[in-house]
Amino acid sequence: MAVLSISNAHLAFGHVALLDGASFSLEIGERVGLIGRNGTGKSSLLKILAGLEKLDDGLLQLQQGLTSVYVPQEPELRPEATIFEVVSEGVAEAKSLRERYEIHDENDDLAWVQERIEQIGAWNWEQRVDETLHRLGLDGSRIVGSLSGGLKKRVALGRALVAQPDVLLLDEPTNHLDLDAITWLEELLNNFKGSLLLITHDRAFLDNVANRIVELDRGQLRGYPGNFAAFTAAKEYELQNEALFNARFDKLLAQEEVWIRKGVEARRTRSVARIQRLEAMRLAHAARRDVQGKVKLDIDTGGASGKIVAELENVSKRYGDRTIVNDFSATILRGDKVGLVGPNGAGKTTLLKLILGELAPDSGEVRQGSRLTVAYFDQMRDTLNLEATLADTISPGSEWIEIGSQRKHVKSYLGDFLFSPARANSPVKSLSGGERNRLLLARLFARPANVLVLDEPTNDLDIETLELLEELLAEYDGTVFLVSHDRRFLDNVVTSTIVSEGEGRWREYEGGVQDWLIQSARAKQLAARQPAPAAAPAPVAAQAPAPVVAAPKARKLSYKEQRELEEMPARIAALETEQGTLNALLTGSELYTQGAARIAEVTARAAQIDEELLLLLERWEELGAR
Template identity: 55%
Template sequence: MPYIILTDASLAFGHVPLLDHADFQLDAGERVALIGRNGTGKSSLLAALAGCGGLDDGKLWLQPGLRIGYVPQEPPFAAGQTVFEAVVAGMGEVSRLLGEYHTVSHALGEAGADEDELLQRMHTLQTELEARQAWSFEAQAERVIQRFSLDAERLVGTLSGGQKKRLALAQALAVSPDLLLLDEPTNHLDVAAIEWLEEMLLHSTMTLVLITHDRRFLERVATRIVELDRGRLLSCPGSFAEYQARKEAMLHDEALANARFDKFLAQEEVWIRQGIKARRTRNEGRVLRLERLRRERQARRERQGKVELTLDAGDRSGKLVAALEGVGKRFADKCVVRDFSCRVQRGDKIGIIGPNGAGKTTLLRLILGELAPDTGRVIVGTKVQVAYFDQFRSQLDEQATLIDIISPGSDFVEIGNQKKHVISYLGDFLFAPQRARSLVSSLSGGERNRLLLARLFARPANVLVLDEPTNDLDIETLELLEELLQDYPGTLFLVSHDRAFLDNVVTQTIAAEGDGIWREYAGGYQDWADHQATRQRDEVPAMGGLRSRDTQTAATRAGDGSRKVVTRSAAGGRLTWKEAQELAALPDRIAGLEAEQKRIGERLADPALYQSPPQEAQSLAVRLHAIDEELLALLERWEALEG
């Protein structure tokens, strides 16, 4: 039996229809990811499913007795509540009854209280609470608070962004929901919390609808992808990768159909404008058809264009951007950075990863010379121009217009010695001309991030500091931002918990390892994770402990051959002639495989491939997987031979 049936739903914001006679059905056990461009109405749809927002038209049916847990993008909490009170508050009527029960219980001990009346009221409340199984809910609240590592007595107003997100999840799970609705659940969570949430959702029996732009999270969790595109809901069973292939084919077919329609309409427009003789013999049915075609063309909603990202790197900085020698920093009794040394060169793309509260912002300020170290020395290079992307959007004035944010006091912005009108520049970031004078307060979370990027890129900078730039950005904009940063000639510092984004952008990683210790690693997040798994694999047998799931996965991927390689490298012997020849041949072998990998990727991205029998696409996918495995083995062998 379905949990939700949405029929002929319509919802508009101003003149823009967010839902245009859309239909949707959710069955028990599904894990549905709702995706789409920023501002298309995903959060509004999720709120409507949760009963927190209405539809303009259409019908929403929910299975009777369905328990729903809902985590909005920005959960509303009273700052003066304790964590326990906030979790219990999510239980609706049960929360009210529990609150009254505890109030009556406290009043019994006060002098002058009417004990008989209070005892009678307590008995009535207790009967109602037992009928609703409220005591089990209260125990469940305590369990989820413990599971999310929260302090039940701590005030909500003192929590960080990540802790508030965990609190919202705890509140939603406390009622043991049949259906869980999550709006951007990974925002403000660190990588460890995201991976924990992945595992929890994968092993849960709950039905799930979530909005997320974290591609790795999406790939692991979702069993069906539903895209909200121009008011329509397009469903694609299977993984995100399967959806991407189908979407390419759908857009191609849509473009062909629109082109045929426009050509036919143009021919009819030519016919209607023919001379007097033609008008006398005009077919009235053909005239009516032309009028219908005009109405259809006028009603067609074109797909929104892509964000146009350009970045002015300004004047080149010196070759050395920063050097740290034995740097240490403490705040009261907490050591944030302990004896850390590194050199940052022009053009480095550095990812900084670590749990919330590890001191990532402190480390960045030390590197850029904005914060003096307690011990050690910091050398900042010459001609350094820094631009910041702030995850809290504190640079945005809620009452300012979009134009004021981008170019206060001027109608033009200058990028790379070229002037551009501010309205045209905002259009590059998908802000329509009529919205250029809207207030910042009217923007969605994703639109605010796009505006912050537009403001950032309107100023020259040879050092970019991006603090969680991926929050709320849609997948297409994320991919375009990745391409821009890959080609950026300046120096980049990226703080992010988006694992795919880190892997696609950074060339080296600085990771927090606890107790103020930071270490540098080559590569992105996955390279660091593999290194950690390998280190744990090597340490665990000596400790006589059990391997974790991640460690076992890494050990299986590496295989017995890699263990032999590590043993030989540790021996420190010289290479034989045969090994030297093998090492010399490795770069060409890797280049050949990468070229083949690129050709297969281009072929798989071609929509024409999916018009033919599926055997070719399947064999290409198998070969692509084999190349990945072979490249990994060759890179491990190269590292071992050079070690």
């Protein structure tokens, strides 16, 4: 049963249709991840469902008596208030009713007040607040203005959860949260009894929390059962089939345009129906909203740095009584992709400054490499001039930009980052959060550098841009230092991870976050078992050389294998026929009216056929070679 829904929804920003006859419903107990390109209208949709904005046209329906709470990307909290006072705002009605009951006058309807207090559990609202603070690990006496961004996000979530809403609407809930807090939030949301709709670009978070993905794409909302991994597989088939359909449509339209231009022959045949079909095709083509292009990322690495970027030996750094870095040693080589992981406030920025020579250690030694050119990605965007145009932000005072040996017009370069030429002279303040991050990346990559320092670059970036940024950084010849709480992003980019282990202790692990977690868990298990010390390995020189094994001679096919080879063409043809049928279903619209179970069944079978065909073709090649 749907707790809220929109149907035939229209919403436009200027000439861009954010919602174009879209429909969506949120069912009881669902945990839906809302994804889509930056600027497509996801946050606007969430505000509409929260009752903060209105549709231009269409119908919004809410279940009677529904309570919903909306937590924006950057929650507004009273800085002078305590955490307890701010979280208590979530039970404002309960507080008001109980005060009204305790300080009533003769005009009050006490019977109604008492009944309402019973309904919403207002007698013990303080206990609800205390329990929520305990679950969130928050000290209710602390002043909100003194908190970090991550703790402020926890306070906002506490204010939402204490209200015990039927629906929770969250916009980028993992922003400003460290890895431990994200894991905690996953558990919290998985135990939430109501319905959940959240916007996030954290793919690992979506995989662990969502049971349905809804994509806002070209004004339409389309749902996919399962988590983000299931969505990725289904979406790939859908886009392939859409491209194939559009190519066939465009070919047929071109043929019909040639026919109509013959004029005399068209009039002679008097094919009124054919002419009407052509007119309909022209209208359909004009109305079609094609898939937006992908960001094209490139970077000028400038001259190569020396082989060693930095060597740290027994480095320590303290601030007052607090040890930030304690006896840390590491060697960073050219081309290393290093992730820095730790709780907010652990000292990741301090360690980075030590590595790059921007901060002197209290003890120990730091040796810098030669010819280092460092470019920084600014997490807080405070270097962006909001009044400047996009073009001036990228190339002040010039219409051209040099990237390596290539010279590009600034509008063309902005186009690589999905900013249309018309927006080149728009002010930065007109951009969404994700678009500002994309602009920062455009500016970063326009400057020659052989060392990149990226501090939370993934905040607000859409998933496609994230994947392209991953690809670029993986292929980048220079050195990368990456501070991020996005586990999937780190795993796909870094070659090693420096992890805060508390009290100023830092340790470097090979690989990404998953590798660190596995290695860390294994080390704890070994420590718990306290195994006996292993015998020293034999010297390499004393080991006998490995025997050379002759390659086995190719053998003839058995009778069974010969039969298998003969039957393969028919098996492959049958699978290809079934594949064609399923692709037609995925391309059409009828399938998407048949429910989530049927969509999942068709998508899963289509993926299975691909694997079966691949295995069959490999086996065919193997048997044929013999």
